[in-house]
Amino acid sequence: MNPIRPPIGVAIAGLGFGESVHLPALKANPDLQPVALWHPRRERLEKASNQHELIGYSDWSALLTDPKIEAVILATPPGPRFELALEALKAGKHLLLEKPVALHADQVAELQRLAIKQRLSVAVDFEYRAVPLFMQAKRLLDQGIVGTPWLVKLDWLMSSRANASRPWNWYSQSEAGGGVIGALGTHAMDMLHWLCGPTRQVSALLSTSIQTRPDPFSGELRDVSSEDVTLAQLKLGGNERPEIPAQVSLTAIALQGRGCWLEIYGSNGSLLLGSDNQKDYVHGFGLWAAAAGEPLRSISADLDLAFPTTWTDGRIAPVARLQGWWAESMRSGQPMLPGLAEGWASQHVCDKIRDSARSGQRLEIQSTL
Template identity: 25%
Template structure:
């Protein structure tokens, strides 16, 4: 198998998970790190024994870089991602793919134009309990799907939002739905399929920020099943995200990475994976790098075999589009149906 060369662009907290994942993969090599703060990026470069820069152009022009992991603030994903893709490099973007569905579509079109691969970090799809739940649903193990409940009851302090000027802004960060809740929304779409309509409400309840710290929605899937979404950064002390699947023949309930109920006849309870604890409930750094590694490994396999990665740019677009429609529904005070999605 080819050894793929990486650059990590953005040296904030989440970059460390990408760097650790690359370090642990046999056929991955970190060539360069890039960021705005010279002191921090130089320190990481020395630690990882790789090149470092504060100039994105150096990454774009580097012929020895195959893949860029983009871990910059969310509001920069679209324009920086277009630059990376246009340079002929494959791109793995931290969630969300972009801040608007239109920006996400631009990234998808650029990847197609330059014939490179675009993927977005949705590492929770690679957790054992979610992979097995997907198989159970596809094979009819729960019968007809009735309802999916997804909750993300996190807590963030005001100091967290005050630590960077972009945090909590609509243009650069998004709120509890676009930032923290996007993983739960992605899982809901992955498991439930296309959405027919959505009704949402958002509020800024406990923080001095521009975006929402509380978001709720009810969706109806094309299959006829329903779903509910709750995402917040105001719930003290913070709790693990949950995903509950209710079918006519059984139920699967997941809290964090632990299965708390499994009544899927004929399907054994999946074992919790070693090193999988931590869910960023009240501290965004308290997550495992295991699933970033699994997702990057899948990306490398996809590139080696010519298939699509398990998480595509289109998947990232679907999640962003749904969040957009929740915002639209809340602003207009009505249900948004597929024909209203503009």
């Protein structure tokens, strides 16, 4: 008989998405156990740690010396994420990182080198890879449902930042990792790489439609430096894959925006994956496919892809599934997918999107670390 293994002790850094999504997901996994929370503001930390009956740390170094903590979920804003991750890896902690992993791809590469040296598992929360209909789309594409892909189109038109009176914060600052590229673009690039192959070339246009927002304390208008619209033309594939032109439109300021819609057209048919739900990226998605000359038909996910548990908040189930993959990686020592290699590939393209928009040039893309 295999001995019963104690659960892996996990700390969560960040009390937004970390508390509302990662924490309930952790509690559902018998291989993982939440043991501590971290937040720099003591008052906010004490409220959460008392509510969840967990140890609270405002000192990052003290958290990293706690032997009960074997792994850390970093769900902070993007700005401090790289330094916190670097220190955690040096302390021997496994990591699950929210995206964007860091502010620049070279920082992701540095984390990858250290993780390999330390033999630590690092997951990146590209949770669309864990959503049943997305997994079904991947399965169908691998089976050749569209034949040779000819065109990919991704429209992700959201309204979360459409209210100009929404206060100025880190999201308004490009230098802090704010903007639609970090919020949606990192997911979008990973989605396209996973389903269609790596990015080989990019040309892009960025825009800041709402150029000032009120300071949350003074009410005075402050300049917004982050983009709220991104338009990109990509070339995907190569390396024994067909080259596929792709068009990507991302925004967070689309009033009555139609949500997330991915269309893939090929020599034998078409595949459509989409949802107009602005708040929940599980509830509301549909998948359709059509062979050449036939109408689109709705497709359900195969039974083996269904979630064993669901929550009212649809974000929790895919995060729980991804946390399960992370636990398995930590237990087995096998590489984590999606991990830092995937995080680097996504961030590298996002960096090049910004470079292309600044220079007005079409840029070639290096596809591996």
